[in-house]
Amino acid sequence: MNFDLTDNQKLVRDMVRDFAEKELKEKAVEIDKTQEFPWDILKKMAELGLLGIVVPEEYGGAGMDFISLAIAVEEISRACASTGVIVAVNNSLTAYPIEHWGNEDQKKKYLPLLCKGEKIGAFGLTEPNAGSDAGSIESTARLEGDYYILNGTKRFITNGGEAGIFVVFALTNKELKHKGISAFIVEDGSEGFSKGKHEELMGIRATANCELIFEDCKVPKENLLGEEGMGFKIALGTIDVSRIDIGAQAVGISQGALEEAIKYSKERKQFGKPICEFEFIQGMIADMATKINAARLLVLRAAYIKDKGEKRFSLESAMAKWYASEVAVDVTRQSCQVHGGYGYTKDYPVERMFRDSKIMELYEGTSEIQKIVIARSLLR
Amino acid sequence: MNIAVCIKRVPETAEAAVNIDSSEKHIIPDQLVFDINEADNYALEEALLLREKTEGDITLFTVGSKESDEVIKMGLAKGATRGVRITPENLDNLDAYAVAKLLAEQVKEGNFDLILTGCISSDVGNSQVGVTLAELLGIPHATLVIKMGIEDGFATVQRELEGGLLEELKIKLPALFTIQTGINEPRYASILGIKRAAQKELRVIENITAEGMKAEVVKMYYPPVGKMAEILEGGVEEVSGKLCEILKGKGLL
Numbered sequence: 001m002n003f004d005l006t007d008n009q010k011l012v013r014d015m016v017r018d019f020a021e022k023e024l025k026e027k028a029v030e031i032d033k034t035q036e037f038p039w040d041i042l043k044k045m046a047e048l049g050l051l052g053i054v055v056p057e058e059y060g061g062a063g064m065d066f067i068s069l070a071i072a073v074e075e076i077s078r079a080c081a082s083t084g085v086i087v088a089v090n091n092s093l094t095a096y097p098i099e100h101w102g103n104e105d106q107k108k109k110y111l112p113l114l115c116k117g118e119k120i121g122a123f124g125l126t127e128p129n130a131g132s133d134a135g136s137i138e139s140t141a142r143l144e145g146d147y148y149i150l151n152g153t154k155r156f157i158t159n160g161g162e163a164g165i166f167v168v169f170a171l172t173n174k175e176l177k178h179k180g181i182s183a184f185i186v187e188d189g190s191e192g193f194s195k196g197k198h199e200e201l202m203g204i205r206a207t208a209n210c211e212l213i214f215e216d217c218k219v220p221k222e223n224l225l226g227e228e229g230m231g232f233k234i235a236l237g238t239i240d241v242s243r244i245d246i247g248a249q250a251v252g253i254s255q256g257a258l259e260e261a262i263k264y265s266k267e268r269k270q271f272g273k274p275i276c277e278f279e280f281i282q283g284m285i286a287d288m289a290t291k292i293n294a295a296r297l298l299v300l301r302a303a304y305i306k307d308k309g310e311k312r313f314s315l316e317s318a319m320a321k322w323y324a325s326e327v328a329v330d331v332t333r334q335s336c337q338v339h340g341g342y343g344y345t346k347d348y349p350v351e352r353m354f355r356d357s358k359i360m361e362l363y364e365g366t367s368e369i370q371k372i373v374i375a376r377s378l379l380r
Numbered sequence: 381m382n383i384a385v386c387i388k389r390v391p392e393t394a395e396a397a398v399n400i401d402s403s404e405k406h407i408i409p410d411q412l413v414f415d416i417n418e419a420d421n422y423a424l425e426e427a428l429l430l431r432e433k434t435e436g437d438i439t440l441f442t443v444g445s446k447e448s449d450e451v452i453k454m455g456l457a458k459g460a461t462r463g464v465r466i467t468p469e470n471l472d473n474l475d476a477y478a479v480a481k482l483l484a485e486q487v488k489e490g491n492f493d494l495i496l497t498g499c500i501s502s503d504v505g506n507s508q509v510g511v512t513l514a515e516l517l518g519i520p521h522a523t524l525v526i527k528m529g530i531e532d533g534f535a536t537v538q539r540e541l542e543g544g545l546l547e548e549l550k551i552k553l554p555a556l557f558t559i560q561t562g563i564n565e566p567r568y569a570s571i572l573g574i575k576r577a578a579q580k581e582l583r584v585i586e587n588i589t590a591e592g593m594k595a596e597v598v599k600m601y602y603p604p605v606g607k608m609a610e611i612l613e614g615g616v617e618e619v620s621g622k623l624c625e626i627l628k629g630k631g632l633l
Contacts, residue, residue, distance in 0.1 A: 011457055011574045014450070018415075019568050049571035062571035266397075 003297075005067070012068045013075060019048065020079035028080035031206035032352050037162040038083055038206055042117050050076075050087060052115025055095050060112035066241070066303040070248040074296070077252025078259075081356035082206035084252055088245035089158050090114055094121025097167050097238045098185065101226040110165055110185060119164030123242075124154040124186070124212050125235050132369050135178030135232060139214060141170035147218045148172075148184060153196065154212040158363070161195055161208030164188045168212070168219075169235055172228045181231030185223040192217030203356035240314050241306065243321035243364050247299040250324035250360040254292045257328075257335035257353045261285060264339050264348070275338070284338055288331045295324035315377040322370030325360035332357040381436040381530065383427045384492040386483055386513070387420040387455060389448040390503040404599045406472065416451040419498025423559040425566040426528060427496055428459050434530070437461040439490060443479045445471060449582065456577035457569035463582045468590040475595040476508035482590050483509070484516035492554060494535070499524050499558040510558035521556040522549055526563050 005013065023041060031038055045051055053069040055061020069091055077084030095114045098106055113119040130137040139152025150170050154160075166186040173180030186193060196211030226234055262285060265276035275281050302316040332354040336343035343350050361367045391398070391412040399408045416424070427438045438460040442448045445467060452463035466482050468474070474482075487495060495517070497510035507523070514521035526546075527538035535555055539547045569577075610626075612619045627633045 007453060008574050008578055010450070011453055011569065011577070012571060014415075014454060015457070015569045015571075015574065047570065048568055053571060057572070062575065064571055064575065068571070 005071070008064070009068050009071055012064070013071045015048070016050070016072045016075035017078070019045075020075050024076065024079035024083055028082070028352070029349065031080070031082060033205075035200070035205045037159075037208045038080075038086070039162070041083060042086065042120065045087065046115065046117030049115075051090050051117050052095055052111065053091055055091075055099055055111050055115050059099065059107050060115035061095070061099075062115075066244065066306045067300060070244055070299055070303040073245045073248040074252035074255070074299075077249040078256040079252075081249060081253050081353070082204045084249040085204055085207055085246070086120070086159055088242060088249055089123060090121045092242040092245045093123035093238060094163075094165060094167055096241050097123075097183065097225060097234055100237070101183070101230070101234050102185070105222065106185060106225070114165060119188075120159050120162055121165045121167070122157050122159040122163035122212075123238070124157055124160075124166050124168035126154060126156050128153060128155050132366055134235060135181070137169060137171065137181065139168075139170040140174070141172050141182060141184065141219070143172070143221060146221050148221055148224065150184065150186070150192070150214040150217040150219055152214050154214075156199060156209060156363070157212050158204075158207045158209055160210040160212055161198055163208070166212065167225065167234075167238075168214075169231045170214075172231075176229065178232040179229055181235070182228045183225035183231040183234045184219050185225055186214075186217070186219050190217055190219060202358060203352070204359055236314075239364060240312075240317050243317040243370075244299060244302045244306065244313075246360065246364045247295065247302065247317070247320035247324035250321075250328035250357070251292060251296045251299055253353055253357050253360070254288070254295065254324070254328045254331040257332045257350055257357075258285070258288045258292060260348065260350050260353070261288065261335040261338040264342075268340075281338055284334045288334050291327045292331060295320070295327040298323055314373055318365070318370040318373040318377075321364060322367050322374070325357075325367060325370075328357040328360045381430070381434045381493045382491065383430065383436060383438045384441060384487050384490055384495045385420070385424050385427045385438060385455070385460070386441045386487075386495070386497040386509065387424060387451055388417045388442060388498075388501055388503075389414050389444050389451045390417045390501055393503070400600050400602075404601065405597045407600070414447065414450070416454065417498050417501045417503075419500055419502075419559060419561050421498075421566045422561050422563050423496040423498050424455055424458065424460070425564045426559055427494075428567065429564060430494070430528075430530060431459070436493075439464065439492070441483055441486060442466065443468070443471075443474070443482050452582055453577055454569055456580045456582070457573040458567055459573065460580075462580055464585065465582065466585045466588075468588050469586075470590055473593065473596070474590055475593050476504075476506040477512055477595075478590040478593045480509045480512035480516055481592050482588075483513050486585065487513065488517055494530070494553060495519075495556040497556070497558050499560050507558070510556060514556035517554075517556070519554050519556055520551050521558070522551060523558045524560045525557045526560045528557065528559075528563070 049062035052061030053064050057063040073088050114121050127137050141148040141150045168184050168186045171180050172182040192215045194213045196213045199209040265281050268275045298320040302320040305313040335350045336354050401408050440455045440460045440463040443466045500507045522537050525537045526540050529536045535551050612622050
C-alpha cells in the first residue's frame with residue numbers, strides 16, 4: 001500500500017499548479033463573465049503537453065498515466081472549472097476513444113491535431129430526448145457509397161461551439177436499438193454539419209456549450225470508429241474514463257473553494273477576532289477538508305486502477321464521480337457560507353465556484369445514474 | 381558553452397503566516413509551500429535561453445536537504461542537463477560564506493564558462509552567495525544583471541543602478557552573474573520534459589561537513605508590535621490630503 005505520488009506525478013502537479021496560479025486564476029473571472037472560449041490559454045497548454053496527457057508520444061501526446069491526467073485536471077479546475085472541463089473533454093472524451101478504438105490512420109490523422117491544440121475535441125452523445133437514457137438516441141447514420149449520411153441533433157455539447165473534431169454517436173441499425181449505435185469522427189466544416197443554439201449556462205460558462213445539427217451530413221466511411229454497432233460500447237468505455245476526470249474537476253473546484261474559505265476566515269474579523277477562531281467556522285473547514293480528501297482518494301484510486309489495466313473500473317469511476325460531485329456542491333456552498341454576504345457577490349471567486357459546481361452532479365451521468373451504476377455492479 | 385546555475389529551494393512567505401520554532405533559530409516549515417527561489421528561476425531561464433543559441437550543458441547546483449531535489453528535478457524538466465545536490469551534515473547552521481564554499485568546491489571541477497545565480501534569496505536575502513562564489517573561484521562577477529549577451533568569449537551585461545540609471549559592462553568569461561528578476565519570462569516545464577527529467581543525472585554529495593562559517597544565527601523573532609500613532613490635524617480635505625501623501629510615501633497607493 002502506497003499513497004505517495006511518483007516524482008513525475010508530483011512534478012506534473014507542481015507545474016500545472018504554477019501555471020494555473022499565474023495564467024488561469026484571473027482569466028477564470030473574465031471568461032465566466034464573457035463566456036469567451038480560452039483559446040490563448042489552450043495554446044499555451046498544448047505546448048506544455050496538457051491537451052494530450054495520456055496520448056502516446058508517437059501521436060503527439062505526452063504518454064503519461066491517468067493519475068497524471070487526473071492531477072492536471074484537478075489543478076486546472078482549482079483555478080478555473082471551465083478550462084478544467086475543456087481539457088478533460090479534449091483528453092478523455094475525444095483523444096481517448098480515438099486512441100483506444102481508432103485505427104492507425106485515424107490516430108495519425110486526428111490525435112496530433114488534438115494534442116497540439118490545433119483542433120479541440122468534443123463528444124456528441126447526448127440528444128434532446130436522450131440524456132440519462134443514452135441508449136435511446138435517435139440520430140441516424142446510413143452508408144451511401146463512400147460516406148455515412150448522418151441526421152439528428154446533439155444537445156449540451158461541451159466545447160461544441162469551438163471544437164474541430166467530434167466523436168459522434170448515431171444509429172446505423174434502428175432495430176438493434178443501443179446495439180445498433182455506431183461512433184464516428186466528424187470534422188467541423190463537414191457538409192451538412194452545423195452548430196445550433198449556444199447554451200448560456202449557470203456555471204462553466206466559457207465552455208462553448210452548444211447544439212450540433214446533422215442534416216444529411218456527409219462523413220467519410222473511413223471515419224467510422226471501431227465497427228458498426230460498437231458505438232454504445234465505445235460510449236460507455238469512454239465515459240468510464242472521463243468520469244475519473246470529472247471527479248478530478250470536482251475535487252479541484254472544491255480545493256479552490258476550501259482555500260478561499262481558509263484565507264477569508266483568517267482575514268475577516270467579527271466580534272473582535274478573525275472568524276476562523278469561531279468553532280462553527282472551524283467545523284465547516286474541517287468538514288470541507290475531510291470530504292475533499294476522501295473525494296481525491298476515490299478519484300486517484302479509480303485512475304490507479306485504470307493505469308494498472310487489470311480490471312474494469314466502472315464501479316470505481318462512478319463512485320469517484322458521484323462522491324466528488326456532491327462534495328463539490330457541498331464544499332462550495334459551505335465556502336460561500338464562510339464568506340457570509342460577501343460570498344454572494346462577484347467580489348469573491350466562491351460565488352462562481354458555487355455555480356460551477358452544480359454541473360458536476362449533472363453531466364457525465366447524473367448522481368442518480370452513478371448510483372445505478374454502483375448498485376448494479378454490487379447486485380450483479 | 382557550459383553553464384552552471386545555482387538554485388535554492390525556499391518557502392513562499394509572501395502571503396503565508398511564518399512561525400518560528402522553539403530553538404528561535406528556524407522557521408517551522410510544516411504549513412509552508414516551497415519552490416525555487418524567484419531570482420534563481422530567472423537565472424535558470426537565462427541559461428536555457430542562452431543554450432538555445434549555443435551548444436553546451438547546463439548543470440544545476442544546490443545546497444540543501446533532500447527536499448531540494450524537487451527544484452532540481454523541475455529545472456531538469458525545463459531542460460537543464462544534470463543536477464548536483466550538496467547536503468552537508470551541518471546543513472542547518474550554514475552562513476552565506478559556507479554555502480559559497482561548498483558550491484565553489486563542486487563548481488570549480490566543472491570548467492564552466494558562465495555561472496549564474498539569483499541576485500537574492502527570498503528567505504534570508506543576503507545577496508552574498510553569488511559574489512562570494514565568484515571570489516572563491518577567482519573569476520569576475522556582476523550583480524543585479526537585467527540583460528545579458530555573449531560574444532567571442534566576452535559577456536555584455538546591463539546592470540540596474542539606483543535612480544533608473546543603467547550600466548553596461550563588458551566582462552571576460554568565465555564570469556559569474558547574479559540575475560535580477562524580470563530579466564526574462566521563466567518557462568513552465570512541459571510534461572514531456574518532466575518525463576525526460578527522470579532519466580537525467582542527479583548527483584548527491586553527502587557525508588561532508590561545511591566549514592568556515594563566519595556568522596551564526598543567534599535568534600529569529602518578530603519585532604514587538606509598535607504603538608506609535610500619528611494624529612493628523614485639520615479639516616477633512618487637509619487631513620485626507622496628508623493621509624494620501626503618507627500612503628503614497630509608503631508605496632501603498
